[in-house]
Amino acid sequence: MIVAERKPIEEILPWLEGVRSVLVLGCNECVTVCEAGGKKEVGLLASALRMVFAQQGREVNVGERTLERQCDPEYLDELRDSIDAYDAVVSLACGVGIQFTAERYPSKAVYPGVNTCFMGAALERGVWAERCQGCGQCLLALTGAVCPVARCAKRLFNGPCGGSTAGKCEIGPDVECAWQRIIDRLKALGRLADYETLIPVKDWSKDRAGGPRKVVREDVRS
């Protein structure tokens, strides 16, 4: 999933100076699962905003709404009838949803209510960790299904740096060394000898480095 974190309300408040109505807009997908921008978080932020506006003596209509997805025109269109009631939208979707909402409603000010962090997985309730950076050319087959791009602090392709210590990365004891993981996996698979195969220089043109990316599937395209 895409993992996000709620923005502190202090960061959001200055954007809402002078607005008379604001829609707090959540998303039912990833941000719900990572507890940053689902219906519950919409309720919390809306409630806090109301309390702030009340203390400021402002009459601000704070609406709450959570869409199935903000990254899909079909669901965004559900707002068409109600969006005019609002001066601004605080979207708690990931950066994709925030932008897509703004694209769909070009005359509305849309502000981010979360910091979108990474593509990751839930290690346990309340703990999420990065697993993929969408580099566009997956090499997990070579690395025992442990990603050196996303999980090695130096995205090294050919083995650990000299700082790997007791399974931890040199950047800190709370970070796993990806290369320790890769070696453990290769060993478990009986493929440790594969480690000595040099992974060639990476083609980063499929990554962010190549410019904004697009995937087109002609066979399913309407």
Added chain:
Amino acid sequence: MNAKTPSRLEKILRAGHLAVTSECGPPRGSDIGHLAAKAEAIRRHVDAINVTDNQTSVCRLCSLAACIRLKLMGLEPVLQMVVRDRNRIALQSDILGAASFDIHNILCLSGDHQRFGDHAQGQNVFDLDSMQLLQTVRRMRDEGRFLGGDPIERPPAMFVGAAANPFADPFEIRVPRLAKKIAAGAEFIQTQCIYNVERFERWMQGVRDRGLHEKAFILAGVTPLKSAGMARYMKNKVPGMDVPEEVVKRMAGVPKDRQAEEGIAICIETLQRLKEVPGVAGFHIMAIEWEERVPEIVERAGLAPRPAVA
């Protein structure tokens, strides 16, 4: 063995002498006089001088400019190059810049993560990793081509080195990782500083078992300890460093004002033991902000005078 480059370091190693290298860190400003003085002080006691590249991610004068200065002084620099700060375009461009001043040695490194440095909020690059940089330099030199494939006019003539840490984890790939670096093109290896000689010997056994010492020159790294505090710091705080408890105890066992001398003594004893380890081709003495003691260390370890080569 015939030298493939005009590097003096390469010639000395290929002639079968135990080589001695040392290193200097460039200043945190544009006054290069101090670095020049440090290098001058060790001129007659070392074969080549590494110049670090923004080590520990603290921003300093660039390694390339400092290497050029040493070269102009008639010294033999080893250009250290980390892949943290530059992409493949900048790396190759700097290699050509160094080659234009006839800098003949390069050490390819990944570099410490910027989290440790003075610009922890910076972006990092890591377009290539250190092994891919090794391959790149070898390709530029041996095939006369850029990574992109285009030919290079007057390719760089560089003796190519890499670092190895016999003490880091995961343990089972310490030797395979060296093999991989050598396969990628490393011709000489400078190791992490050695305090645990037994463990280094075990690693060297693995290196010899695979004949790797015949494929690349292994320079054993040492760093004299200045104080018991430094020993403890290295033991506990520096990732991938192995300082045995008895070394810390020995440093702590002498009065503060004599700890520096004890550190030098340990360093010399270590060098003497390392000289006996088969497959060791030389030494890399990293005397951090203590370069003035290098000549004495070299002499007392029986490594002076340095050989002359054509």
Added chain:
Amino acid sequence: MRLGYPESVKIIRVPCTGKVDALHLLRCFERGADGVLVVGCREGDCHYQSGNFRARKRVGEVGALLERIGVGGGRVRMVNLSSSDAPLFVRAAREFHEAVLAAGPNPVGRRRRPEPAPARAGAPNPPPQEAIRP
């Protein structure tokens, strides 16, 4: 034995403090409550293992948010006691009452009701439910 706790205290029963959501707490303040005391079972005595521990974390989180938005973090507090320990409850209620009195009225004001649904509703989310029914 009849022990009196301050009259202004209104008791809302919940099956377990683990049921008390951050949103419930915020709604109370939004509607003008001056303080909310969450009374949980003693640590280790939770019928659902960890309900009271989770409640404590939420209370901490809500307190921090209330502090940051100017309402005051001291207006929400959690205590743990055994349900049979009336004197302890009364003491906690009195102490908290004192603390809330000292903090003064909730700056959000009492007159406010929860925000109605947007003026021109397409298909708005239902208005916030009654938080917890006694």
